[in-house]
Amino acid sequence: MSHRIHNFCAGPAVLPEAVLRQAQTDILDLEGTGIGVLEHSHRGKAFARVRDDAEAACRSLANIPDDYDVLFLQGGASHQFAMIPLNLLPDGATADFVVTGTWAKKAMKEAASIGAVHVAATGEDDSFHRLPDPESLRWSAGPAYAHVTTNNTIVGTEWAALPPTPEGVPLVADMSSDIFSRPLDISQFGLIYAGAQKNLGPSGIALIIIRKDLVERGRDTLPAILQYRTHAKANSLFNTPPTFGVYVMGKVFRWIEAEGGLKGMAERNGAKAQLLYDFLDASSFFRGTADPASRSLMNVCFRAPTESLEAEFIAEAARQGLDGLKGHRSVGGMRASIYNACSLESVQALVSALEAFETTHRGALAG
Numbered sequence: 001m002s003h004r005i006h007n008f009c010a011g012p013a014v015l016p017e018a019v020l021r022q023a024q025t026d027i028l029d030l031e032g033t034g035i036g037v038l039e040h041s042h043r044g045k046a047f048a049r050v051r052d053d054a055e056a057a058c059r060s061l062a063n064i065p066d067d068y069d070v071l072f073l074q075g076g077a078s079h080q081f082a083m084i085p086l087n088l089l090p091d092g093a094t095a096d097f098v099v100t101g102t103w104a105k106k107a108m109k110e111a112a113s114i115g116a117v118h119v120a121a122t123g124e125d126d127s128f129h130r131l132p133d134p135e136s137l138r139w140s141a142g143p144a145y146a147h148v149t150t151n152n153t154i155v156g157t158e159w160a161a162l163p164p165t166p167e168g169v170p171l172v173a174d175m176s177s178d179i180f181s182r183p184l185d186i187s188q189f190g191l192i193y194a195g196a197q198k199n200l201g202p203s204g205i206a207l208i209i210i211r212k213d214l215v216e217r218g219r220d221t222l223p224a225i226l227q228y229r230t231h232a233k234a235n236s237l238f239n240t241p242p243t244f245g246v247y248v249m250g251k252v253f254r255w256i257e258a259e260g261g262l263k264g265m266a267e268r269n270g271a272k273a274q275l276l277y278d279f280l281d282a283s284s285f286f287r288g289t290a291d292p293a294s295r296s297l298m299n300v301c302f303r304a305p306t307e308s309l310e311a312e313f314i315a316e317a318a319r320q321g322l323d324g325l326k327g328h329r330s331v332g333g334m335r336a337s338i339y340n341a342c343s344l345e346s347v348q349a350l351v352s353a354l355e356a357f358e359t360t361h362r363g364a365l366a367g
Ligand SMILES: *Cc1c(COP(=O)(O)O)cnc(C)c1O
Pocket: 011, 075, 076, 077, 078, 079, 103, 149, 151, 152, 153, 174, 175, 176, 177, 195, 196, 198, 203, 204
């Protein structure tokens, strides 16, 4: 019998157990074909059904308008950091970035290797613990696109509502760590991208939702594999796609749908985050690090009074079957990633462990 513990890892992250059980079956035999999902040709009928269902489920879940393409591409979000400017940043144009964390910086750095970039705002002075005031954003004149990171995985901040972007400028959003965690209006965006390993599936694949007029913008001199046009025309089957990733994403979309869709996810995620933040706010021992108005519902970052107590808590939690709580190596402390597939029970177990640790160690600290 397999046994599963509470997984708070930032990514690859916990997946819905129902999806993993279905995958277990389908790895041996996909829908009575006698061939497992890993072994089917990407050009065969069985995989065509898998791919088509993944796209259909994605479209209905997020109510994606017909003038958007849905792409499943290799290489994760970092690959998109390069592909986006290659396709959308022509010579002489500028791409604007709202710099809210490490991933936003990396996205901007890649764009800067291809064309001009402009910082509309940065939270670096506050170590990214606070999102910039939307009023403080300063856009360049007529940028090719405006780039935002909706959830900052490393520091645990998330835009509750996106900052306003200039009229008519395509909004490009890295949603790697909060995609489909709440309802969203696709028509606000020019391009949405997300590495799958936080909220959607295994690593190595990204979901891209792109408005069709932007698909056509890639320069003709780009290698075919790097053009969105190529993949849109080929239904993401230009070359062998990560078939298993597409399969898992499709099953995750169907799982979200069964759990009440994006509204259901928002309720579930709100309840989990509130439980944890309420505990942290009431604690005189642990404390959350993100500015309360900027808090992420997906990645909850917090500290104990000393680094040695943090190490002790992480070790104690691991003994109790709570894993993945170490903060990102660049910021230290602790981080609980409580993505869609993380259950309320897991968060309850974490709060109990935090309470017990606080009770045992508070006295020692005072003495
Ligand atoms: C994890 C993450 C990335 C990087 O994803 P890869 O698939 O490893 O390239 C980019 N952006 C955000 C917001 C992330 O959380």
